[in-house]
Amino acid sequence: MHVEWEFCLMSGFCDRSELSGPVCAWISHLQGSFFKGASSGIGASTALLFSKLGAALALTGRNAANLEKIGQKCEAVSGKKPLLLTGDLTDDEDTKRIFKGAIDGHSGKLDILVNNAGIIALGGIQKATLEQYDRLMATNVRSMFHLTQLAVPYLIESKGNIVNVSSINGLRAFAGVLTYSISKHAIDAFTRCVALDLADKQVRVNCVNPGVTHTELHRRAGLNDKEYDAYLKRARFTHALGRHGQPEEVADCIAFLVSNQASFITGACIPVDGGRHALCPSSLSREEGGVSAMSQAVED
Numbered sequence: 243m244h245v246e247w248e249f250c251l252m253s254g255f256c257d258r259s260e261l262s263g264p265v266c267a268w269i270s271h272l273q274g275s276f277f278k279g280a281s282s283g284i285g286a287s288t289a290l291l292f293s294k295l296g297a298a299l300a301l302t303g304r305n306a307a308n309l310e311k312i313g314q315k316c317e318a319v320s321g322k323k324p325l326l327l328t329g330d331l332t333d334d335e336d337t338k339r340i341f342k343g344a345i346d347g348h349s350g351k352l353d354i355l356v357n358n359a360g361i362i363a364l365g366g367i368q369k370a371t372l373e374q375y376d377r378l379m380a381t382n383v384r385s386m387f388h389l390t391q392l393a394v395p396y397l398i399e400s401k402g403n404i405v406n407v408s409s410i411n412g413l414r415a416f417a418g419v420l421t422y423s424i425s426k427h428a429i430d431a432f433t434r435c436v437a438l439d440l441a442d443k444q445v446r447v448n449c450v451n452p453g454v455t456h457t458e459l460h461r462r463a464g465l466n467d468k469e470y471d472a473y474l475k476r477a478r479f480t481h482a483l484g485r486h487g488q489p490e491e492v493a494d495c496i497a498f499l500v501s502n503q504a505s506f507i508t509g510a511c512i513p514v515d516g517g518r519h520a521l522c523p524s525s526l527s528r529e530e531g532g533v534s535a536m537s538q539a540v541e542d
């Protein structure tokens with residue numbers, strides 16, 4: 243019964259005024275959250291949810307207009323405007339400036355780091371280039387390494403925690419998205435190793451591994467609307483629940499992982515993928531997306 247009660251509360255996210263008991267501790271635990279890559283998609287949904295839960299936020303992204311838009315939405319639900327820090331996380335100086343801005347803006351205190359920024363690119367071993375490899379690793383992995391290193395002293399101080407946004411591509415192999423998959427496998431390894439590095443400091447480190455989620459990620463990588471539509475439709479076969487996911491569903495899991503309700507979880511890579519990770523490869527034909535749904539969605 244107790245477990246059911248907690249679960250309902252987590253997935254439903256009732257209004258703040260309805261919350262009591264342990265969940266109040268969870269809300270106060272959100273103060274000083276810092277999101278990376280919050281100007282669209284999963285980051286934006288997570289920022290909005292954290293705002294609803296009363297978190298003080300610092301949000302980053304390269305696109306100032308998008309960032310401002312999500313900042314206004316957060317302010318509308320919480321009355322508190324997040325700190326908005328524009329910059330490119332593949333640029334070391336930008337990363338240091340962004341981090342300093344976030345820390346200075348929250349009186350030197352940090353409870354939560356959500357490493358969400360990421361890009362995807364198409365191509366297997368015959369098509370992917372070294373330039374693509376460097377770009378994907380710099381954005382998805384190196385920036386996470388850098389920002390986490392900067393954040394660790396503050397997270398140790400607060401006994402805070404980190405959630406990294408990985409992918410089902412970190413847990414499983416897919417053809418046609420090699421550099422992305424390498425980067426997400428690296429994030430899963432990074433998550434587990436850093437979790438062990440910081441365990442004696444009581445800092446928890448976890449990641450979420452989303453399946454196909456409706457955001458701008460794939461169109462930014464070059465899929466046109468028709469191709470993206472076909473890719474989303476194929477989720478009917480590629481995901482056990484028979485559909486793609488929504489960014490809010492990933493945000494719910496992130497909010498759970500940063501909460502005190504997840505106090506005994508560290509080093510975990512949690513699939514938020516409609517059961518995609520559990521599917522037996524032989525249960526999917528090539529046409530249904532059993533090899534690489536994204537590369538198959540693209541017309542030659």
Ligand SMILES: NC(=O)c1ccc[n+]([C@@H]2O[C@H](COP(=O)([O-])OP(=O)(O)OC[C@H]3O[C@@H](n4cnc5c(N)ncnc54)[C@H](OP(=O)(O)O)[C@@H]3O)[C@@H](O)[C@H]2O)c1
Nearest residue numbers: 279281282283284303304305331359360409454455457459
């Ligand atoms: N959508 C999916 O199906 C899916 C599935 C599994 C995992 N994921 C992961 O979820 C995370 C979020 O992606 P999304 O789907 O929400 O896509 P999205 O809408 O394209 O969001 C990506 C975010 O990353 C930021 N970003 C990218 N490069 C950056 C850089 N160099 N410096 C700073 N910020 C940067 C973007 O902001 P700016 O453009 O403003 O810089 C944006 O806020 C990614 O790590 C992605 O790999 C997504």
